[in-house]
Amino acid sequence: MTRRAMVSVIVIAIVAAAGPLLAHHAWPVDNSRAVTVSGTVTGYEWGNPHVMIGLDVKTQSGAVEKWNVGGPSTTRMEANGWDKSTLKPGDVITAIGYRFSDGQRAMRLDKIVMAGGREMFLYGRR
Numbered sequence: 001m002t003r004r005a006m007v008s009v010i011v012i013a014i015v016a017a018a019g020p021l022l023a024h025h026a027w028p029v030d031n032s033r034a035v036t037v038s039g040t041v042t043g044y045e046w047g048n049p050h051v052m053i054g055l056d057v058k059t060q061s062g063a064v065e066k067w068n069v070g071g072p073s074t075t076r077m078e079a080n081g082w083d084k085s086t087l088k089p090g091d092v093i094t095a096i097g098y099r100f101s102d103g104q105r106a107m108r109l110d111k112i113v114m115a116g117g118r119e120m121f122l123y124g125r126r
Helices: 003-024 074-078
Strands: 035-045 052-058 064-070 092-099 106-114 119-121
Touching: 035 064, 052 092, 064 092
Parallel strands: 064 106
Antiparallel strands: 035 052, 035 092, 052 064, 092 106, 106 119
């Protein structure tokens, strides 16, 4: 194999490997308006690549919607004062972020407000 062919194969392999990574970071969110939901934490998954929170949100009609709200990596959240014990099932929080544009009950969090009023940011805005 010539040097040029070898370089072409390597470049193709790198581009192919990067595809899933880029797709992963393309969260399908509607960044045009923030959404706020309040509910009870049902799960708190402290892990990478993203910390995820399960949330039961009671609607005006009394029905309960299951939401998945998520943030960045644990390292980034630790830099904003979060740790694996920040939340626990049963905590009541208000989540503010950007909902997935495909209609899922999912959002990329910007911040949460704890029941006592404490704001916890996810991306360094204080």
